[in-house]
Amino acid sequence: xxxxYSDSPDEGLESYFSAxxxxxxxxxxxxxxxxxxxxxxRAAAEKKPNIFSRVNNVKxxxxxxxxxxxxxxxxxxxxxxxxxxxxxxxxxxxxxRSVRLVSFVETVSMPETAxxxxxxxxxxxxxxxxxxxxxxxxxxxxxxxxxEKTGHxxxxxxxxxxxxxxxxxxxxxxSNVSQDPLEQFKKLEGEPAxxxxxxxxDGRKAEKFNAKVMGQEWVIWADPQTREPIRIDMTxxxxxxxxxxxxxxxxxxxxxxxxxxxxxxxxxxxxxxxxFDMPDISNGEQNVVELxxxxxxxxxxKFPDKLDDMGPYMKLVMQKSLSFxxxxxxxxxxxxxxxxxxxxDMQWMTRFWGVxxxxxxLPKDGWRYLGKGKTMDDKESVIFWYKTGKGYRxxxxxxxxxxxxxxxx
Amino acid sequence: xxxxxxxVRGHGPTVWRTLFRxxxxxxxxxxxxxxxxxxxxxxxxxxxxxxxxxLLQTVATRKAxxxxxxxxxxxxxxxxxxxxxxxxxxxxxxxxxxxxxGLLEQAMTRLPARxxxxxxxxxxxxxxxxxxxxxxxxxxxxxxxxxxxxKQRLRELLEVSLGTEPGGAS
Numbered sequence: 001x002x003x004x005y006s007d008s009p010d011e012g013l014e015s016y017f018s019a020x021x022x023x024x025x026x027x028x029x030x031x032x033x034x035x036x037x038x039x040x041x042r043a044a045a046e047k048k049p050n051i052f053s054r055v056n057n058v059k060x061x062x063x064x065x066x067x068x069x070x071x072x073x074x075x076x077x078x079x080x081x082x083x084x085x086x087x088x089x090x091x092x093x094x095x096x097r098s099v100r101l102v103s104f105v106e107t108v109s110m111p112e113t114a115x116x117x118x119x120x121x122x123x124x125x126x127x128x129x130x131x132x133x134x135x136x137x138x139x140x141x142x143x144x145x146x147x148e149k150t151g152h153x154x155x156x157x158x159x160x161x162x163x164x165x166x167x168x169x170x171x172x173x174x175s176n177v178s179q180d181p182l183e184q185f186k187k188l189e190g191e192p193a194x195x196x197x198x199x200x201x202d203g204r205k206a207e208k209f210n211a212k213v214m215g216q217e218w219v220i221w222a223d224p225q226t227r228e229p230i231r232i233d234m235t236x237x238x239x240x241x242x243x244x245x246x247x248x249x250x251x252x253x254x255x256x257x258x259x260x261x262x263x264x265x266x267x268x269x270x271x272x273x274x275x276f277d278m279p280d281i282s283n284g285e286q287n288v289v290e291l292x293x294x295x296x297x298x299x300x301x302k303f304p305d306k307l308d309d310m311g312p313y314m315k316l317v318m319q320k321s322l323s324f325x326x327x328x329x330x331x332x333x334x335x336x337x338x339x340x341x342x343x344x345d346m347q348w349m350t351r352f353w354g355v356x357x358x359x360x361x362l363p364k365d366g367w368r369y370l371g372k373g374k375t376m377d378d379k380e381s382v383i384f385w386y387k388t389g390k391g392y393r394x395x396x397x398x399x400x401x402x403x404x405x406x407x408x409x
Numbered sequence: 410x411x412x413x414x415x416x417v418r419g420h421g422p423t424v425w426r427t428l429f430r431x432x433x434x435x436x437x438x439x440x441x442x443x444x445x446x447x448x449x450x451x452x453x454x455x456x457x458x459x460x461x462x463x464l465l466q467t468v469a470t471r472k473a474x475x476x477x478x479x480x481x482x483x484x485x486x487x488x489x490x491x492x493x494x495x496x497x498x499x500x501x502x503x504x505x506x507x508x509x510x511g512l513l514e515q516a517m518t519r520l521p522a523r524x525x526x527x528x529x530x531x532x533x534x535x536x537x538x539x540x541x542x543x544x545x546x547x548x549x550x551x552x553x554x555x556x557x558x559x560k561q562r563l564r565e566l567l568e569v570s571l572g573t574e575p576g577g578a579s
Contacts, residue, residue: 013564019505023510025429033443
């Protein structure tokens with residue numbers, strides 16, 4: 001194939017080409033990349049070509065990401081509830097701690113544009129067990145069942161008779177904040193939520209609380225009689241759009257059919273299998289390093305203002321992964337939202353959960369983040385330190401970790 | 410009907426290698442891999458595909474070159490290449506090779522895209538002028554001329570960056 005290969009006496013230049021040819025190629029492509037590509041090609045082949053076809057064809061990633069986010073949402077509920085020592089709220093927490101199964105409805109909306117633009121609301125029903133199982137049923141008929149302990153997820157789309165089988169490999173076995181939310185109710189301790197006093201919600205008397213967790217604003221209404229939450233609202237900003245997730249219709253220990261968490265795929269479905277390698281997040285210090293490294297790589301070397309605020313991290317992922325189809329009014333539509341994070345971004349965000357878990361194991365004054373305003377060029381600066389049983393450890397601006405003789409001021 | 414699974418599984422590793430040799434970073438390959446196959450699908454709608462392997466390698470090379478050009482688009486050529494060259498004091502051969510590949514990667518972005526593609530297919534994939542011409546729609550002689558000029562430009566760029574002849578920087 002190469003009769004012209006040595007056509008000129010340019011040994012010097014050839015050494016550069018030789019270096020490039022000699023790059024050690026890592027194993028690949030991964031099964032996930034292959035599966036994604038096959039799905040995208042099949043879908044694209046069935047459609048008339050247009051520039052948006054690729055976005056539409058990888059929608060199954062949207063489902064996967066949505067599932068992960070929904071489970072994360074359930075974890076948020078747990079975290080918020082555990083962060084209040086208020087008597088009434090503590091009773092609510094105690095009530096939740098005692099349940100084995102909980103169902104609730106989650107409605108995601110864009111309140112600022114919902115009145116003027118249709119299709120601004122997504123609604124889904126979740127059933128979550130204390131055994132790490134979650135079933136999510138969307139109003140559009142898509143059903144997702146996740147087993148967080150095994151990392152096995154099945155998504156069924158009846159309209160197209162399509163199933164996505166996803167295996168998240170290397171799921172952490174113990175004490176992971178992204179796992180079983182009900183177990184987190186029983187283990188975590190936190191800071192108090194603010195008791196906002198008595199209020200009315202959905203026609204019922206309630207005790208109202210608010211809290212700020214990981215950069216998100218949370219409002220919780222609880223029934224003082226039953227000690228159960230009535231409604232929980234979480235608001236976040238995504239690419240300048242305010243998005244609110246409301247959790248309502250809580251039902252504790254409901255009667256559930258035997259197949260509520262079945263991952264069986266009906267006959268006649270086209271199955272696509274994908275795999276996602278979870279990074280090892282058992283090393284807390286390493287999680288901090290990798291989270292900050294990922295941020296710096298995405299921002300030209302800068303570090304975030306806060307370590308435990310999810311907003312800036314999500315913004316970086318969303319900027320690349322989230323798109324809104326424009327409506328006639330040019331207002332972004334929630335129903336037309338496409339969230340397509342890369343495998344690398346998802347792995348990076350997993351580090352965030354690892355950091356949260358790590359910080360949760362440290363006493364309140366047992367760590368400090370000092371990276372605000374610093375960059376990777378500040379090699380001699382300590383940007384994070386934490387207390388160990390023997391002394392202190394620090395992470396420097398160049399993201400190396402070292403033992404410290406004293407706490408940096 | 411095209412068997413996409415066979416095509417992806419059969420040619421995926423070749424596309425992967427082609428992308429990696431040029432890009433050198435896994436994160437960049439991930440973005441280009443699916444784009445390569447989708448672009449090939451679009452091309453197959455317009456023309457009969459005689460050899461998927463050749464088409465996919467061509468498209469992968471094009472995607473990789475585009476990716477590199479975007480990566481270095483807004484940077485000053487001399488600054489970028491000098492910055493890389495300053496790190497060549499590492500005595501290990503592996504480090505030296507990595508630096509050489511990085512320098513060539515950057516210098517390649519200063520060439521016209523089509524010329525860079527032809528050089529990559531010739532020097533990295535071992536294609537003949539005729540084979541390149543068939544894929545890029547050029548005559549063999551035009552390919553030869555383009556590659557000759559492109560290599561000359563690469564020599565100049567690398568000489569400027571190192572202050573010496575290419576290959577004599579170690």
